Amino acid sequence: MINILWLYDDLLDLYGDSGNLMIIKYYLKQNGIEYKIDKLSISDKLDLSKYDMIYIGPGKIKNLIVASQHFNQYKQQFSEAIEQGKLILISGNAQLLLSRSITTSDNINHLGSGLLEFDAIDNDQVFISDVIAQTNTDPSILIYGFINRTSYILPYSFNRPLLTINKGLSDHLTSYEQGFLINNLFASWLLGPILVKNPQLLRKFLCILTKKDNLMIDDQLSQTAYKLTVDEFK
Amino acid sequence: MRFMLALLLAKILASVGRLTKKGTNLPGDIALKIDKHLLGKITFTGKVIAITGSNGKTSTTNMLTYILKEAGFKVVSNQKGSNLTGGVATTLLSSANLKGRVVADFVILEVDERYSRLIFKDFSADYLLCTNLFRDQLTRNGNVDVIINKLHEAIKPTVSLILNANDPISTNLAPNNKRVYYHLNRSSISSDKPTNITHDAKVCPLCMHRLDYNFYHYNHIGDYYCHHCGYQTPLAKYNADIIDLDAGTFKVNNHLTKTNFKSIFNIINTTAAIATACELGLDIDIVTKIMTNFNIMEQRYHEFLINDRKAMMILSKNQNPVSYDQSIDYLNSIKEPKTVIIVVNNINHTYHKDTTWLYDVSFEKLLGNVANIICCGERAYDLAVRLKLAGFSEETMIIKEKPQMIKNELNDTKGMICFLTELYDAKTVINAVK
Numbered sequence: 211m212i213n214i215l216w217l218y219d220d221l222l223d224l225y226g227d228s229g230n231l232m233i234i235k236y237y238l239k240q241n242g243i244e245y246k247i248d249k250l251s252i253s254d255k256l257d258l259s260k261y262d263m264i265y266i267g268p269g270k271i272k273n274l275i276v277a278s279q280h281f282n283q284y285k286q287q288f289s290e291a292i293e294q295g296k297l298i299l300i301s302g303n304a305q306l307l308l309s310r311s312i313t314t315s316d317n318i319n320h321l322g323s324g325l326l327e328f329d330a331i332d333n334d335q336v337f338i339s340d341v342i343a344q345t346n347t348d349p350s351i352l353i354y355g356f357i358n359r360t361s362y363i364l365p366y367s368f369n370r371p372l373l374t375i376n377k378g379l380s381d382h383l384t385s386y387e388q389g390f391l392i393n394n395l396f397a398s399w400l401l402g403p404i405l406v407k408n409p410q411l412l413r414k415f416l417c418i419l420t421k422k423d424n425l426m427i428d429d430q431l432s433q434t435a436y437k438l439t440v441d442e443f444k
Numbered sequence: 445m446r447f448m449l450a451l452l453l454a455k456i457l458a459s460v461g462r463l464t465k466k467g468t469n470l471p472g473d474i475a476l477k478i479d480k481h482l483l484g485k486i487t488f489t490g491k492v493i494a495i496t497g498s499n500g501k502t503s504t505t506n507m508l509t510y511i512l513k514e515a516g517f518k519v520v521s522n523q524k525g526s527n528l529t530g531g532v533a534t535t536l537l538s539s540a541n542l543k544g545r546v547v548a549d550f551v552i553l554e555v556d557e558r559y560s561r562l563i564f565k566d567f568s569a570d571y572l573l574c575t576n577l578f579r580d581q582l583t584r585n586g587n588v589d590v591i592i593n594k595l596h597e598a599i600k601p602t603v604s605l606i607l608n609a610n611d612p613i614s615t616n617l618a619p620n621n622k623r624v625y626y627h628l629n630r631s632s633i634s635s636d637k638p639t640n641i642t643h644d645a646k647v648c649p650l651c652m653h654r655l656d657y658n659f660y661h662y663n664h665i666g667d668y669y670c671h672h673c674g675y676q677t678p679l680a681k682y683n684a685d686i687i688d689l690d691a692g693t694f695k696v697n698n699h700l701t702k703t704n705f706k707s708i709f710n711i712i713n714t715t716a717a718i719a720t721a722c723e724l725g726l727d728i729d730i731v732t733k734i735m736t737n738f739n740i741m742e743q744r745y746h747e748f749l750i751n752d753r754k755a756m757m758i759l760s761k762n763q764n765p766v767s768y769d770q771s772i773d774y775l776n777s778i779k780e781p782k783t784v785i786i787v788v789n790n791i792n793h794t795y796h797k798d799t800t801w802l803y804d805v806s807f808e809k810l811l812g813n814v815a816n817i818i819c820c821g822e823r824a825y826d827l828a829v830r831l832k833l834a835g836f837s838e839e840t841m842i843i844k845e846k847p848q849m850i851k852n853e854l855n856d857t858k859g860m861i862c863f864l865t866e867l868y869d870a871k872t873v874i875n876a877v878k
């Protein structure tokens with residue numbers, strides 16, 4: 211039985227967030243693997259040890275601040291989960307939950323969990339960009355993603371970035387690195403159905419999640435969609 | 445002096461525009477360049493009613509205008525597509541006299557929610573009706589919170605609000621303003637569980653804890669309560685009960701009325717128009733009787749022929765999942781066999797290749813209701829992947845990026861051809877297959 215936690219599914223629900231778990235469910239089902247998805251939020255007590263995967267999607271900044279107050283109480287559990295190599299996917303501004311602080315556009319500085327050494331600033335300005343990037347988990351995997359954010363992260367470069375950007379923009383015009391890759395924690399500005407858009411990345415996720423590398427994955431359609439998207443950047 | 449010049453010029457341009465049937469924003473836009481505060485200089489003999497919201501504002505504006513005119517009042521209202529600042533200025537300037545006074549019992553203005561704060565910068569409505577608030581084009585508009593902030597800037601403390609009690613988001617607008625609510629009670633098709641993927645009120649707008657529902661009408665529209673802080677569906681002054689959905693009959697405060705467009709969405713909007721008319725002093729008995737004669741011209745749905753085969757346009761707005769959800773509900777109400785054509789291109793104007801919004805549309809509801817689906821446009825394969833995850837077999841899907849490639853494939857499909865897409869994209873396909 212695979213246990214998946216969709217954390218803050220209610221608060222952090224910007225758009226298209228169901229896509230990632232939708233495709234994971236699809237292939238688990240196809241391979242006859244039983245699974246359960248729990249949706250927990252700020253009213254709930256967390257026990258992360260029960261889960262094989264944790265997913266957190268992006269949300270409105272007001273909601274993110276509320277989520278972070280809950281998240282901060284579980285800093286120790288998250289730290290352990292990351293160290294133990296639990297599969298964690300964090301998309302869009304949900305990565306700010308890992309920060310030392312979040313400064314909102316009203317100039318209020320909100321204390322973050324400080325799991326990672328960075329700070330975040332939200333300026334209410336919508337920034338969108340397509341991104342083509344290499345993942346540092348496997349540089350042969352070129353991924354397509356979409357950024358729709360109102361915040362940015364300081365400093366601009368990190369020890370363990372998830373992505374090296376080939377096309378598109380990151381937090382800063384001169385930075386070609388983005389996101390965080392620590393053991394099996396995947397976090398970046400990319401949002402929406404990242405795993406649907408990137409079939410190779412999905413295969414990697416399924417492999418980590420199920421600890422099997424012989425799953426039946428009929429992803430020809432996704433491969434074609436992916437190739438057509440990526441080719442448009444050539 | 446500037447105002448007089450702006451007024452005269454707008455009047456001349458508007459009358460030329462009427463002759464040439466050109467857009468209605470231009471005269472107002474030009475007049476606003478001459479006098480940017482002109483909207484604050486127009487005076488009214490009657491009441492001004494603004495109608496805004498994410499969905500349904502045009503039809504609600506039409507219904508309210510109809511009720512008031514049929515009841516014998518002089519009414520000024522803006523035409524479809526002129527709900528931005530320039531359009532509102534055109535409407536007001538062309539109906540004002542040479543002293544800048546609009547002589548009418550009621551002025552009804554459909555107002556784009558995103559432009560509301562600009563439109564009401566220099567003047568105010570007496571009443572504001574908000575039909576609902578939903579996520580819409582997140583790459584352009586930002587999220588619902590951004591829209592709420594704009595509306596809060598537009599709503600002056602003196603404005604009386606008419607709000608949809610079934611919508612936990614707009615119910616909470618300008619909480620200190622005077623307000624009345626309208627509400628549709630549970631119907632035979634209400635659901636205990638969410639009916640769609642898009643649900644913009646999963647959390648309580650006051651305390652952010654998970655919001656519970658007694659029932660859902662559609663998306664986040666329903667009857668709700670918060671266990672944590674007590675926020676709940678407010679008591680409504682106007683309550684509607686559906687009598688027979690197939691016949692389009694329903695009661696508002698026990699007064700029978702009827703609509704020819706029999707969707708829950710439209711019945712709630714009709715209730716909104718009735719509630720507003722009553723707030724303006726009309727008798728509910730008269731208002732509900734007038735409404736039974738209103739023939740709604742649903743421009744979103746339109747039947748035609750393609751090479752002697754029956755076809756239907758079901759207009760759907762890109763990046764607006766609720767608009768697609770409503771189109772899907774409408775499509776499912778058509779009982780004959782159907783082939784659906786959906787066009788998904790890169791995002792208009794910006795050309796980003798993102799298709800995230802497709803994961804907010806409840807395509808699952810189409811399962812078992814269509815013979816074939818044709819996926820078309822630059823992102824046809826991304827759409828096909830979404831449909832596959834919704835449960836469609838690859839055999840039911842025809843995937844062609846270019847509209848010209850559909851023509852031959854169409855011969856192998858069955859039933860009425862239904863376009864579930866933007867007007868511009870549908871026209872491209874129709875021209876290619878004719």
Ligand SMILES: [Zn+2]
Pocket residue numbers: 648649650651652653670671672673674675
């Ligand atoms: Zn609450």
